[in-house]
Amino acid sequence: MRIGELARQSGCGVETIRYYEREGLLPAPARSAANYRQYGERHAERLAFIRHCRALDMTLEEIRTLLAYHDHPERPCHEVNGLIDAHLAHVAARIRQLQALETALVTLRARCNGESEAEACGILRELSRPLGEDELPDPGEGAHLPGAHG
Amino acid sequence: MRIGELARQSGCGVETIRYYEREGLLPAPARSAANYRQYGERHAERLAFIRHCRALDMTLEEIRTLLAYHDHPERPCHEVNGLIDAHLAHVAARIRQLQALETALVTLRARCNGESEAEACGILRELSRPLGEDELPDPGEGAHLPGAHG
DNA sequence: CCTTGACCCTGTAGTGGCTACAGGGTGTGT
C-alpha cells in the first residue's frame, strides 16, 4: 500500500503520515524501486492507534509513551492508567475553564443590543475595564491543553 | 512608565508587549534618550483591553477588529455583537467536543484496573481498534479553537 | 572611579501538530 491509500484509510493527510515518520511515531517503511513508501497492515494498525489517541486530543509525547507499552507487551500497564487519568484531568480542567469563559462571554454579550454607536457600546466599555485578579486566566490548572481555538 | 512596569501592571510579559507592538495591536510609544519605550495611560488602557479579550480566549485577529471599533467610536457596533456571538459559538462547540472526549476517556479508563501486563491491557487494546466514522474529530464545528492542550 | 545587578534594546529561533508550497520524479490511461 502506498502513502495515499494509507492516508485515505486512516483519514489523515499524506503529509501528516510523513510527519509522524519524521517524529518517530511510525517506523520508516520499505521503499519501492521508485523510492515510494510501501506500507503493510502493521503500519496501518499503528497509525490507527495514533489517530485514535489524537482523536482523544493526546499530545504526540503522550502517544509516544503509550506506543512504548504497545511495543513492550510484557511490561506492567499501570503507568498507562496514570497517563489516561492525567489526560482526563487536563480535559476536565479545560472544560471548567471554557465554561467560565462562556459565562463571561454571555454576560458581556448581554451588555449591548447592537443598536448603539461603538462609543456607547456596553461590550466595548466592559472590555476597556482592567482585569480583576480573579479574571486572569489560570495558567496552572489547564496546562498543556489549548484554549478555545483549534 | 517603562516596559517592565507596564508588564507588571498588566500581568503579561515584557516580550508579549513588544510582540503586540510588532503585530500592530499596541502603537509604538515614544522613546527615551536611551531608546527605552515610554508608555502612558493610553497604552495601559489599550493593553488592558487586549488582555481582557485574550482572557476571553479571542484571537489577535478578533481583537484587531474590536480595537478598530474602539478607535472609531462613531461607527455602529452591531458587528461587535456578531463577533462576540461567533466567538461564543466557538467556545460552546469546543465545550461540547471536550465533553464528548471526556466521556470517551472515562469509558477507556474503565477498561483496565492497571494490574495487567501491557499485552492484556484493555486500554491499549481499545486504542488499537481503528476509529469509527463517528469517532473522527469534527473539523468544521470547533474551527479556530484549540483542543485539550493549552 | 569601579563594579554589580536590574533593567532595557534588537533580532532570531523554538514551541506543537500539522499544512502548504516549490521543484522535481514516477506510473497509468488514452
Place this chain on the structure above:
DNA sequence: ACACACCCTGTAGCCACTACAGGGTCAAGG
C-alpha cells in the same frame, strides 16, 4: 506522446507567545 494523478525531499508558514544571544543603560554601593 501527452496529460494527469501520484510520489519524493526540503523548506516555510500557522498562532501567540517564549526564550535566548549579544549588547547597551542606569542607579546604588564600596
